[in-house]
Amino acid sequence: MDADLLRIRDDALLALESCQDEANLEAFRVRVFGKKGELTSVLRSLGSLPPEQRRVVGEQANQLKELLESQLTARRARLQDEQRAQSVAAERIDITEPGVRRLRGSQHPLLQTLDETIAIFTAMGFEVARGPDIEDDYHNFAALNIPADHPAREMQDTFFVGPEMVLRTHTSPVQIRVMESRQPPIQIIVPGMVYRNDAPDQTHSPVFCQLEGLMVGKDICFAHLKGVLTAFIHSMFGPDLPVRFRPSYFPFTEPSAEVDMGCPVCGGNGAGCTRCKGTGWVEILGSGMVHPNVFRAVGYDPEVYSGFAFGMGIDRIALRRYEVDDIRLFYENDLRFLRQFS
Ligand SMILES: [Zn+2]
Numbered sequence: 001m002d003a004d005l006l007r008i009r010d011d012a013l014l015a016l017e018s019c020q021d022e023a024n025l026e027a028f029r030v031r032v033f034g035k036k037g038e039l040t041s042v043l044r045s046l047g048s049l050p051p052e053q054r055r056v057v058g059e060q061a062n063q064l065k066e067l068l069e070s071q072l073t074a075r076r077a078r079l080q081d082e083q084r085a086q087s088v089a090a091e092r093i094d095i096t097e098p099g100v101r102r103l104r105g106s107q108h109p110l111l112q113t114l115d116e117t118i119a120i121f122t123a124m125g126f127e128v129a130r131g132p133d134i135e136d137d138y139h140n141f142a143a144l145n146i147p148a149d150h151p152a153r154e155m156q157d158t159f160f161v162g163p164e165m166v167l168r169t170h171t172s173p174v175q176i177r178v179m180e181s182r183q184p185p186i187q188i189i190v191p192g193m194v195y196r197n198d199a200p201d202q203t204h205s206p207v208f209c210q211l212e213g214l215m216v217g218k219d220i221c222f223a224h225l226k227g228v229l230t231a232f233i234h235s236m237f238g239p240d241l242p243v244r245f246r247p248s249y250f251p252f253t254e255p256s257a258e259v260d261m262g263c264p265v266c267g268g269n270g271a272g273c274t275r276c277k278g279t280g281w282v283e284i285l286g287s288g289m290v291h292p293n294v295f296r297a298v299g300y301d302p303e304v305y306s307g308f309a310f311g312m313g314i315d316r317i318a319l320r321r322y323e324v325d326d327i328r329l330f331y332e333n334d335l336r337f338l339r340q341f342s
Helices: 003-017 022-033 038-048 051-090 109-123 151-155 172-181 222-237 292-297 314-322 335-341
Strands: 134-136 160-162 165-167 186-195 207-217 243-250 253-262 281-290 306-313
Touching: 003 022, 003 038, 003 051, 022 038, 022 051, 038 051, 109 186, 109 207, 109 222, 109 314, 109 335, 172 186, 172 207, 172 292, 172 306, 207 222, 207 314, 222 243, 222 253, 222 281, 222 306, 222 314, 243 281, 253 306, 281 292, 281 314, 306 314
Parallel strands: none
Antiparallel strands: 134 165, 160 165, 186 207, 207 306, 243 253, 253 281, 281 306
């Protein structure tokens, strides 16, 4: 073979082996077959050779051209195969690998209990009313038959936020606001946070969730109160639980009653039960017939209208319902506790 062609062949075959991608291959193609390529130059210069030599070198040059073209095509195919194999390996999915566990949030147990409580009362025709957390003295106390010198103010340790302004100690001021703004019949429940200056312990929290109810109309009597609250307890805790009404005192109701239900832990038996302290009963809410003075404060005639009211701590309902024994757990947001309710 012609010495030039031999050199071109050896160089080209070596260069081709070191091509690693399409850009290398293209550079190689230009270098050998381009307008000013090495092999192109040889082919162009054939015209200046004597005829006999031209035929020989021409034939060799064409053979070399075919060889290098086929080597280039083969090299390109091999590189493509390698690339495909690499990307297949990189994208390989191991279907036996354990999945990534997604953490799901869940509703707080107090909110779950509140939602269910609201659902039970709205099914009985109650509508939800709401009011401000910061209340004036009149709506929180005076209008609810708790005048300034009334000893009942001592029953509720109050956070004062300004002259005559308090963080509401109960949701009852919303009753007053609703009755001030419309005429009977009224059938509302009032969920909301309330605030008392209590040191936190197993059964007390300075902020807790209350739900209050009020039904006012003509001829509303204690039997309605008993019926509504018994239906609630049976829906929330079970249809067979005994319910009892104990005489009590609240300034804004007369007569007033604490409502107990049979202890769900011991089934009302009591013996050795720490939850009900051996009595077989647990206290669940307070209630009573609306005091005539409350009606007078909002301009209702107590000779025409009557009604009942009740209030419960949603925290206490949740404690009973989930058999939790410390109210503080609901407010500490320890995920180990909260995840049990998801
Ligand atoms: Zn018990």
